[in-house]
Amino acid sequence: MSTRYHHSSHTFTAGGSYRWLLAGVLAMSLGGNAYADDDATETADSSSSCAPQKYAMALRYQQQSAEIQALQRQSYALATARLKQMLAEHPDADDLAIMTDLDETVIDNSALLVRDMQACHDFTGWDTWKVWEREGNPRLIPGARDFLDYADSNDVTIFYVSDRYQENKGATVETLESLQLPQVSDSQVRLLGPSKAKRRQAIESDYDLIMQLGDSLADFSQDYHHADLATQKDLASDDAAHFGDDWIMFPNASYGSWSDAELKAWDAPLETP
Numbered sequence: 001m002s003t004r005y006h007h008s009s010h011t012f013t014a015g016g017s018y019r020w021l022l023a024g025v026l027a028m029s030l031g032g033n034a035y036a037d038d039d040a041t042e043t044a045d046s047s048s049s050c051a052p053q054k055y056a057m058a059l060r061y062q063q064q065s066a067e068i069q070a071l072q073r074q075s076y077a078l079a080t081a082r083l084k085q086m087l088a089e090h091p092d093a094d095d096l097a098i099m100t101d102l103d104e105t106v107i108d109n110s111a112l113l114v115r116d117m118q119a120c121h122d123f124t125g126w127d128t129w130k131v132w133e134r135e136g137n138p139r140l141i142p143g144a145r146d147f148l149d150y151a152d153s154n155d156v157t158i159f160y161v162s163d164r165y166q167e168n169k170g171a172t173v174e175t176l177e178s179l180q181l182p183q184v185s186d187s188q189v190r191l192l193g194p195s196k197a198k199r200r201q202a203i204e205s206d207y208d209l210i211m212q213l214g215d216s217l218a219d220f221s222q223d224y225h226h227a228d229l230a231t232q233k234d235l236a237s238d239d240a241a242h243f244g245d246d247w248i249m250f251p252n253a254s255y256g257s258w259s260d261a262e263l264k265a266w267d268a269p270l271e272t273p
Contacts (some may be wrong), residue, residue: 059110078244096210097156106160155187
Protein backbone atom coordinates (compact mmCIF):
# COMPACT_ATOMS: atom_id res chain seq x y z
CA MET A 1 0.00 0.00 0.00
CA SER A 2 1.01 3.58 -0.13
CA THR A 3 2.20 5.07 3.12
CA ARG A 4 -1.11 5.54 4.88
CA TYR A 5 0.01 7.90 7.68
CA HIS A 6 -1.37 5.46 10.20
CA HIS A 7 1.38 4.71 11.81
CA SER A 8 16.86 5.89 -7.78
CA SER A 9 20.04 5.82 -8.26
CA HIS A 10 19.43 6.72 -11.95
CA THR A 11 17.40 9.42 -13.65
CA PHE A 12 16.52 9.75 -17.30
CA THR A 13 15.44 12.58 -19.52
CA ALA A 14 12.15 11.77 -21.21
CA GLY A 15 11.92 12.47 -24.92
CA GLY A 16 9.74 15.35 -26.02
CA SER A 17 7.25 12.94 -27.56
CA TYR A 18 6.29 11.77 -24.07
CA ARG A 19 5.91 15.15 -22.38
CA TRP A 20 2.38 15.58 -23.71
CA LEU A 21 1.36 12.49 -21.77
CA LEU A 22 2.64 14.00 -18.54
CA ALA A 23 0.95 17.30 -19.32
CA GLY A 24 -2.32 15.43 -19.80
CA VAL A 25 -1.97 13.67 -16.47
CA LEU A 26 -1.40 16.97 -14.69
CA ALA A 27 -4.14 18.78 -16.54
CA MET A 28 -6.75 16.14 -15.78
CA SER A 29 -5.63 15.91 -12.16
CA LEU A 30 -5.96 19.66 -11.70
CA GLY A 31 -8.96 20.32 -13.86
CA GLY A 32 -11.10 17.19 -13.58
CA ASN A 33 -14.57 17.66 -12.17
CA ALA A 34 -16.42 15.35 -9.81
CA TYR A 35 -20.12 16.10 -9.96
CA ALA A 36 -22.53 15.77 -7.07
CA ASP A 37 -25.68 13.77 -7.61
CA ASP A 38 -29.13 13.86 -6.05
CA ASP A 39 -28.08 12.32 -2.75
CA ALA A 40 -25.52 15.06 -2.04
CA THR A 41 -28.10 16.82 0.09
CA GLU A 42 -28.74 13.62 2.01
CA THR A 43 -24.99 13.28 2.57
CA ALA A 44 -24.77 16.84 3.89
CA ASP A 45 -27.77 16.32 6.19
CA SER A 46 -26.32 13.15 7.61
CA SER A 47 -22.76 14.43 8.00
CA SER A 48 -23.35 15.74 11.52
CA SER A 49 -24.44 12.31 12.75
CA CYS A 50 -22.12 10.29 10.52
CA ALA A 51 -18.79 12.08 10.14
CA PRO A 52 -17.29 9.59 7.63
CA GLN A 53 -19.92 10.70 5.10
CA LYS A 54 -17.51 13.53 4.33
CA TYR A 55 -15.55 11.02 2.24
CA ALA A 56 -18.48 10.31 -0.11
CA MET A 57 -17.56 12.66 -2.96
CA ALA A 58 -13.92 11.59 -3.02
CA LEU A 59 -14.91 7.92 -2.98
CA ARG A 60 -17.43 8.42 -5.79
CA TYR A 61 -14.70 9.96 -7.88
CA GLN A 62 -12.15 7.27 -7.00
CA GLN A 63 -14.49 4.32 -7.54
CA GLN A 64 -17.12 5.36 -10.06
CA SER A 65 -15.85 8.13 -12.33
CA ALA A 66 -14.74 7.52 -15.89
CA GLU A 67 -12.20 10.28 -15.31
CA ILE A 68 -10.29 8.28 -12.71
CA GLN A 69 -10.06 5.32 -15.09
CA ALA A 70 -8.81 7.65 -17.82
CA LEU A 71 -6.13 9.03 -15.50
CA GLN A 72 -5.06 5.55 -14.40
CA ARG A 73 -4.83 4.31 -17.98
CA GLN A 74 -2.96 7.46 -18.94
CA SER A 75 -0.44 6.92 -16.14
CA TYR A 76 0.18 3.36 -17.29
CA ALA A 77 0.45 4.48 -20.91
CA LEU A 78 3.13 6.95 -19.84
CA ALA A 79 4.89 4.24 -17.79
CA THR A 80 4.88 1.89 -20.78
CA ALA A 81 6.21 4.56 -23.14
CA ARG A 82 9.02 5.44 -20.75
CA LEU A 83 9.89 1.81 -20.08
CA LYS A 84 10.07 1.14 -23.80
CA GLN A 85 12.47 4.06 -24.17
CA MET A 86 14.58 2.91 -21.23
CA LEU A 87 14.85 -0.59 -22.67
CA ALA A 88 16.07 0.89 -25.94
CA GLU A 89 18.68 2.88 -24.00
CA HIS A 90 19.91 -0.28 -22.21
CA PRO A 91 19.80 -3.01 -24.88
CA ASP A 92 22.34 -5.26 -23.17
CA ALA A 93 21.30 -4.78 -19.54
CA ASP A 94 20.19 -7.85 -17.61
CA ASP A 95 19.60 -6.25 -14.21
CA LEU A 96 16.82 -3.72 -14.85
CA ALA A 97 14.07 -3.50 -12.23
CA ILE A 98 10.93 -1.53 -11.46
CA MET A 99 9.34 -0.96 -8.04
CA THR A 100 5.61 -0.46 -7.69
CA ASP A 101 3.30 0.27 -4.81
CA LEU A 102 0.15 -1.87 -4.61
CA ASP A 103 -2.90 -0.17 -3.10
CA GLU A 104 -4.45 2.49 -5.35
CA THR A 105 -1.57 1.96 -7.79
CA VAL A 106 -2.00 -1.67 -8.92
CA ILE A 107 -5.12 -2.67 -6.98
CA ASP A 108 -8.29 -0.76 -6.04
CA ASN A 109 -9.46 -1.03 -2.42
CA SER A 110 -12.36 1.40 -2.65
CA ALA A 111 -14.93 -1.28 -1.78
CA LEU A 112 -13.50 -1.49 1.75
CA LEU A 113 -13.51 2.27 2.16
CA VAL A 114 -17.09 2.57 0.94
CA ARG A 115 -18.25 -0.24 3.23
CA ASP A 116 -16.66 1.48 6.22
CA MET A 117 -18.09 4.89 5.31
CA GLN A 118 -21.58 3.48 4.91
CA ALA A 119 -21.24 1.91 8.36
CA CYS A 120 -20.23 5.35 9.71
CA HIS A 121 -16.76 3.98 10.50
CA ASP A 122 -13.76 6.20 9.76
CA PHE A 123 -11.49 4.03 7.61
CA THR A 124 -8.51 6.37 8.13
CA GLY A 125 -7.92 4.65 11.47
CA TRP A 126 -6.95 1.60 9.36
CA ASP A 127 -8.34 -0.81 11.96
CA THR A 128 -10.33 -2.70 9.30
CA TRP A 129 -7.47 -3.06 6.84
CA LYS A 130 -6.02 -6.33 8.15
CA VAL A 131 -9.29 -8.19 7.59
CA TRP A 132 -9.52 -6.72 4.08
CA GLU A 133 -5.99 -7.91 3.30
CA ARG A 134 -6.95 -11.43 4.33
CA GLU A 135 -10.49 -11.64 2.97
CA GLY A 136 -11.12 -8.75 0.58
CA ASN A 137 -11.29 -8.90 -3.19
CA PRO A 138 -9.68 -5.76 -4.64
CA ARG A 139 -10.00 -4.94 -8.33
CA LEU A 140 -7.09 -4.26 -10.64
CA ILE A 141 -6.39 -0.66 -11.54
CA PRO A 142 -7.07 -0.26 -15.29
CA GLY A 143 -3.89 -0.74 -17.30
CA ALA A 144 -1.91 -2.40 -14.50
CA ARG A 145 -1.74 -5.93 -15.84
CA ASP A 146 -0.85 -4.87 -19.39
CA PHE A 147 2.02 -2.71 -18.14
CA LEU A 148 3.37 -5.35 -15.75
CA ASP A 149 3.08 -8.04 -18.42
CA TYR A 150 5.05 -5.78 -20.77
CA ALA A 151 7.80 -5.38 -18.17
CA ASP A 152 7.81 -9.13 -17.55
CA SER A 153 7.98 -9.97 -21.25
CA ASN A 154 11.06 -7.78 -21.55
CA ASP A 155 12.87 -9.43 -18.62
CA VAL A 156 12.49 -6.47 -16.27
CA THR A 157 12.36 -7.61 -12.64
CA ILE A 158 9.24 -6.41 -10.83
CA PHE A 159 9.17 -5.64 -7.10
CA TYR A 160 5.81 -5.11 -5.39
CA VAL A 161 6.73 -2.85 -2.45
CA SER A 162 3.79 -2.05 -0.19
CA ASP A 163 3.07 -1.05 3.39
CA ARG A 164 0.56 -3.86 3.69
CA TYR A 165 1.06 -5.88 6.86
CA GLN A 166 3.83 -8.48 6.85
CA GLU A 167 1.67 -10.85 8.90
CA ASN A 168 -0.76 -11.01 5.95
CA LYS A 169 1.91 -11.54 3.30
CA GLY A 170 0.57 -14.97 2.32
CA ALA A 171 -2.88 -13.49 1.71
CA THR A 172 -1.44 -10.58 -0.30
CA VAL A 173 0.57 -12.96 -2.46
CA GLU A 174 -2.55 -15.06 -3.06
CA THR A 175 -4.50 -11.92 -4.01
CA LEU A 176 -1.88 -10.85 -6.53
CA GLU A 177 -1.71 -14.37 -7.97
CA SER A 178 -5.51 -14.48 -8.30
CA LEU A 179 -5.30 -11.25 -10.31
CA GLN A 180 -2.81 -13.01 -12.62
CA LEU A 181 0.00 -10.55 -12.10
CA PRO A 182 3.51 -11.57 -13.16
CA GLN A 183 6.55 -12.29 -10.97
CA VAL A 184 4.57 -12.64 -7.75
CA SER A 185 6.86 -14.39 -5.29
CA ASP A 186 7.90 -14.19 -1.67
CA SER A 187 11.15 -12.43 -2.59
CA GLN A 188 9.55 -9.89 -4.92
CA VAL A 189 6.62 -8.90 -2.69
CA ARG A 190 8.13 -6.74 0.05
CA LEU A 191 5.78 -5.51 2.76
CA LEU A 192 5.80 -3.36 5.90
CA GLY A 193 8.75 -3.94 8.23
CA PRO A 194 11.80 -2.08 7.02
CA SER A 195 10.98 1.40 5.70
CA LYS A 196 10.34 1.78 1.99
CA ALA A 197 13.65 3.62 1.78
CA LYS A 198 15.48 0.56 3.12
CA ARG A 199 13.53 -1.79 0.88
CA ARG A 200 14.39 0.46 -2.08
CA GLN A 201 18.07 0.45 -1.11
CA ALA A 202 18.04 -3.35 -0.91
CA ILE A 203 16.68 -3.55 -4.45
CA GLU A 204 19.20 -1.01 -5.71
CA SER A 205 22.05 -3.05 -4.24
CA ASP A 206 21.29 -5.85 -6.70
CA TYR A 207 19.47 -4.17 -9.60
CA ASP A 208 19.41 -1.05 -11.74
CA LEU A 209 16.12 0.45 -10.48
CA ILE A 210 14.86 2.42 -13.47
CA MET A 211 11.25 3.19 -12.52
CA GLN A 212 8.97 3.59 -9.51
CA LEU A 213 5.17 3.76 -9.45
CA GLY A 214 2.94 4.95 -6.62
CA ASP A 215 0.00 7.07 -5.47
CA SER A 216 1.79 8.81 -2.59
CA LEU A 217 4.95 10.91 -2.79
CA ALA A 218 6.38 8.82 0.05
CA ASP A 219 6.32 5.87 -2.36
CA PHE A 220 9.18 7.53 -4.25
CA SER A 221 11.42 9.10 -1.63
CA GLN A 222 11.88 8.99 2.14
CA ASP A 223 12.11 12.79 2.06
CA TYR A 224 8.31 12.99 1.80
CA HIS A 225 7.58 10.62 4.68
CA HIS A 226 5.81 12.58 7.44
CA ALA A 227 6.95 15.90 5.94
CA ASP A 228 4.39 18.69 6.32
CA LEU A 229 2.42 19.79 3.27
CA ALA A 230 4.45 22.92 2.63
CA THR A 231 7.66 20.86 2.61
CA GLN A 232 6.09 18.22 0.38
CA LYS A 233 5.11 20.88 -2.14
CA ASP A 234 8.62 22.34 -2.12
CA LEU A 235 10.11 18.87 -2.58
CA ALA A 236 7.71 18.07 -5.43
CA SER A 237 8.89 21.22 -7.16
CA ASP A 238 12.53 20.25 -6.62
CA ASP A 239 11.80 16.72 -7.94
CA ALA A 240 9.83 17.90 -10.98
CA ALA A 241 12.19 16.21 -13.44
CA HIS A 242 11.34 12.78 -12.00
CA PHE A 243 7.58 12.94 -12.59
CA GLY A 244 6.60 11.28 -15.84
CA ASP A 245 10.19 10.13 -16.27
CA ASP A 246 11.28 7.52 -13.72
CA TRP A 247 8.53 8.33 -11.15
CA ILE A 248 4.97 7.58 -12.30
CA MET A 249 2.31 9.10 -10.05
CA PHE A 250 -1.25 7.74 -9.75
CA PRO A 251 -4.28 9.74 -8.57
CA ASN A 252 -5.84 8.87 -5.22
CA ALA A 253 -8.59 11.12 -3.86
CA SER A 254 -9.52 8.68 -1.05
CA TYR A 255 -6.81 9.26 1.53
CA GLY A 256 -3.43 10.88 2.02
CA SER A 257 -1.38 13.22 4.16
CA TRP A 258 -3.38 16.13 2.72
CA SER A 259 -6.76 14.92 4.00
CA ASP A 260 -6.94 17.33 6.96
CA ALA A 261 -5.54 20.36 5.13
CA GLU A 262 -7.46 23.62 5.38
CA LEU A 263 -9.25 24.69 2.22
CA LYS A 264 -8.82 28.15 0.75
CA ALA A 265 -11.98 29.95 -0.29
CA TRP A 266 -12.61 32.95 -2.51
CA ASP A 267 -13.02 35.89 -0.16
CA ALA A 268 -15.81 37.57 -2.16
CA PRO A 269 -19.31 37.41 -0.63
CA LEU A 270 -21.64 34.76 -1.98
CA GLU A 271 -23.94 36.12 -4.67
CA THR A 272 -26.33 34.39 -7.03
CA PRO A 273 -27.85 35.86 -10.21
